[in-house]
Amino acid sequence: MRIWDLFSGADGERMQSMQAAATQAHPDVSIESVTLAWGSAYYTKLAMASSGGRPPEAAVMHMSRLAGYAPGGLLEPFDLDALAALGIREEHFAPAVWERATHDGQLFALPLDTHPFINFYSPEIAGAADLLDADGKFTAISSPDAFLDAGRAMAEVTGATGMAFGHLLDTAQAWRLFWGLYAQTGAGFELTPGRSAELDEQAAVEVVEFVQAMLDGTVAPPKQDYPGAIASFVTGRSGLIVSGEWELPAYQDAIPDVGGMPFPTLFGTPANYADSHAFVLPRQEFADPARRDATYRVLAEILTQGSLTWAGAGHIPAYQPVLDEPGYAELSPQKDYAAAGDVVVLDPPVWFAGAGSDFQARMCDAMSGALQGRTKATAAVEGMLREMDDFLATPNPA
Known part of the structure; x- marks a missing residue:
């Protein structure tokens, strides 16, 4: 499966280690990771790839950009039952973040963090x-x-x-x-x-x-x-x-x-x-069920097992059960501003x-x-x- 992201420097290194850990947990899956420079150019490339029908299986998007993509058919919604089977449910996320991840009652983004x-x-x-x-x-x-x-x-x-x-x-x-x-x-x-x-x-x-x-x-x-x-x-x-x-x-x-x-x-x-880094599913012209299954498993692994690693860079995990883990309580000053994730305000x-x-x-x-x-x-x-x-x-x- 292919994942596009926009993380450089220390964030990029952490994301690569989280993806590597996900492939170790799922040895039948290989990840082709592509890092692009963030900004307007990244979102233009993502839109072009989706409209052309040959995008990556998953991509990272700022949640604040979702309104420009989900309504236009450039993304596919997540299957909530498939996520639930992997331990990912609405109650695991702050309401304000989950609400912004949805469009017309469907989930179009899987939040990784909030960065206030x-x-x-x-x-x-x-x-x-x-x-x-x-x-x-x-x-x-x-x-x-x-x-x-x-x-x-x-x-x-x-x-x-x-x-x-x-x-x-x-x-x-x-x-x-x-x-x-x-x-x-x-x-x-x-x-x-x-x-x-x-x-x-x-x-x-x-x-x-x-x-x-x-x-x-x-x-x-x-x-x-x-x-x-x-x-x-x-x-x-x-x-x-x-x-x-x-x-x-x-x-x-x-x-x-x-x-x-x-x-x-x-x-x-x-x-x-705040904003939120989230995973999205760019529209596939011919979706491969095996690749889609692998994508769900990898993304769930990153959220449930990799979020503590991601928090080390300062980000507040969107998957909130991580906030109750002993390891998070040891992160300072992250634990002192984690409450900001409960009252986030994104762009219009x-x-x-x-x-x-x-x-x-x-x-x-x-x-x-x-x-x-x-x-x-x-x-x-x-x-x-x-x-x-x-x-x-x-x-x-x-």
């Missing part, structure tokens, strides 16, 4: 700023003002800034932060093709204004790029970084006792921006959104001036709405 946008912190700096509780964990924060105050306290310790956030010229960071916090306000949205986008503009402006307040030069720099934010955090020039959990290995190399926590609930409703379920999309890049562009202090928050929200309207007026090419 969270906070990592230096216990040394946070402790010196009197921000750790009796257990040595970051003090609970429940309001925008408390978050900003924590940043100011850490800035006094570092002599530079309290927090790091690399958004400058980035195609996703500002959107990840905005969309997670917008969900925390409890506000809704309506993105219907052919109609104007609807957001709670007051809530959206409130969120952008908060981010502007954070990027004041003391709490966090207003003009920091992605590598600059990482460098600031690992060298102790900031005590906390707003970051994806996928960067955990790099942080642990520099700060062995690095702490992690879900993004605090600042606006009343628990929510944490529309064909143009999701990881590596032009949509995310254009949302970030719309906010860029406001986050650098050049324009008002209202201008950023108006810009995002214009961009959303443009996407909604464009037919789905798939």
Whole structure:
């Protein structure tokens, strides 16, 4: 069987070891693994392979991209009975993740993980700023003002800034932060093709204004790029970084006792921006029953037996029984931010959104001036709405 994935570096090595373990457990199965560079090009190749009828038996997809593939017939649904026979059932997954894996009542994606946008912190700096509780964990924060105050306290310790956030010229960071916090306000949205986008503009402006307040030069720099934010955090020039959990290995190399926590609930409703790596079944013109059986067995083996290995890279296993295993309890700080997987908020379920999309890049562009202090928050929200309207007026090419 063939599997396409988009994992490089340490993630790629872990996935290869998980696949190797799956073939050892099922010696009658051989895996031809193909790793492609992630981004729009990957999803274009996957769509072309599916439409041409000669795709791999399985592929990795960001769940946020599913809405652009399942409705167009580019993927095949999973057989729930076949999965259940292998120990994979709906109750094993967080409801929010399982819901996004379905379309028209059928399961089109088998979630491997959730990878949320969270906070990592230096216990040394946070402790010196009197921000750790009796257990040595970051003090609970429940309001925008408390978050900003924590940043100011850490800035006094570092002599530079309290927090790091690399958004400058980035195609996703500002959107990840905005969309997670917008969900925390409890506000809704309506993105219907052919109609104007609807957001709670007051809530959206409130969120952008908060981010502007954070990027004041003391709490966090207003003009920091992605590598600059990482460098600031690992060298102790900031005590906390707003970051994806996928960067955990790099942080642990520099700060062995690095702490992690879900993004605090600042606006009343628990929510944490995230995406999910998931396995999908590209549409086969002539499906081979033996290959399909092997695919199910391998994917089930990876989820049930390999998820702990995958968690070592920082990802939260989507197959939740792993979270109760003794081995997971030994993973720090993974165990401290695992709760983020229960309140995940993915990109809007529309064909143009999701990881590596032009949509995310254009949302970030719309906010860029406001986050650098050049324009008002209202201008950023108006810009995002214009961009959303443009996407909604464009037919789905798939």
